[in-house]
Amino acid sequence: MSERKPQTEAVRIQAEVSPHGEHSVPVYLTSSFVFDDSEEMRAAFADEIDRNIYSRFTNPNVAELAEKISVLEGAEAGHAMATGMAAVFTTFGALLSSGDHILACRSLFGSTHTILEKILPRWGITHTYFDASDPDSWADKVQENTRLVFAKTPTNPAVDLVDLERLGALCQERDLILAVDNCFATPVFQRPLKLGAHLSLHSATKFIDGQGRVMGGVVVGRADLVKKIFDLARATGPALSPFNAWVLSKSVETLELRMEKHAQNALTVAQWLETQAGVSDVRYPFLPSHPQYELAKRQMTGGGAIVSFKVEGGLEGGRRFMDAVQMCSLTANLGDTRSIVSHPSSTTHSKLAEADRLAVGITPGLVRISVGLEHPDDVIADLAQALERSRG
DSSP: OOOOOHHHHHHHOOSSOOTTOOSSOOOOOOSBOOOSSHHHHHHHHTTSSOOOOBTTTOOHHHHHHHHHHHHHHTOSEEEEESSHHHHHHHHHHHHOOTTOEEEEESSOOHHHHHIIIIIGGGGTOEEEEEOTTOGGGTGGGOOTTEEEEEEESSOTTTOOOOOHHHHHHHHHHHTOEEEEEOTTTHHHHOOGGGGTOSEEEEETTTTTTOSSOOOOEEEEEOHHHHHHHHHHHHHHOOOOOHHHHHHHHHHHTTHHHHHHHHHHHHHHHHHHHTTOTTEEEEEOTTSTTSTTHHHHHHHOSSOOSEEEEEETTHHHHHHHHHHHOOSSBOOSOOSOSSOEEEOGGGTTTTTSOHHHHHHTTOOTTEEEEEOOSSOHHHHHHHHHHHHHHHOO
16 A cells, blocks of 8 residues: 555544544543553553553543644654643743753744743743844854744744745754744644754644634654653643543544635635725735745645734724624634634734834734635625724
8 A cells, every 4th residue: 555645644543442443532531541560550650661651741632632743744753732832831941951042033922922031031041033034134143052943934923934944954054953833834734844843833722623622732843852842741741631632633634624725715815805995915825915925835835824914093993993893703812713803913912012013013003814714705794894894
């Protein structure tokens, strides 16, 4: 038989063959696992045998989810945790020490900025930001104590792109670890490990679940790095519940189908937005007008679901638009079957200084939409009436 495609492998994986012959892996709602005798228990704790011990760090449902994402990403190993931010923080904690330096993409999720700017400095870990759209400046920002490069592409929320192949080459040249937040593209549309990254991270709460039900985070990549991350997670306890892991694992089996439809809808919405009065700077990776369109076509196989655009009227214009939305959801999430609209300046990135927001393209009137699986005509109709009603 020829080698199976990654999506087929992810659908067919089962973490453990049940003696009862279930076709779908059951939920292992247990805090711990029983041993046959003291020798088996000793060997398990000594890492001499691969054995479930305690669900804080080993559980069949969690292992199944990590294995599926590893297969989709082409990774050697993986570990799943309670949330995407747990995956980010545990990665930093496992791979960095006092005196180390992180080179990070300037356009990141707000909580990642908080970790970099307020938490890690307490332990002597510093950072410098680089601009996604200025690759010529990246090398000069590497310091003698730089240990890790952290990037998100497409960026949040301005939908800029980081050239992963170029950044990967820099990290190889300088012997740096490259970790990439691949949440927006998912393994369906982008595989950072194939472009030079050592780790790929996901907030599984987003597209991997896809229906706004549960939270989870996954990090996959080089086995030696994942082992360090697993060891810290084992000791500190950012554990993913077996039930959430089961939900996420089943969701992976429809990920490719959902992402293809998300991308079709998002492109349709983005193309419509470009024609609207009072709307400017529409950003979507697979729009020919995107300044990094050629890069998107090289490193992605689809544009994803996230579209950003600017409305007239600045901060108040953005708020009026949000208040005028009727069908789309206003919620602190993305990657749902239902379209979600957000206004970063007044919500997710409001804690950043205005200069820092502007530096990554978060202008007062910037709106981000995570385009869902509704009929695109209905999404467009809602945006159209919101634009009309919000004009000052």
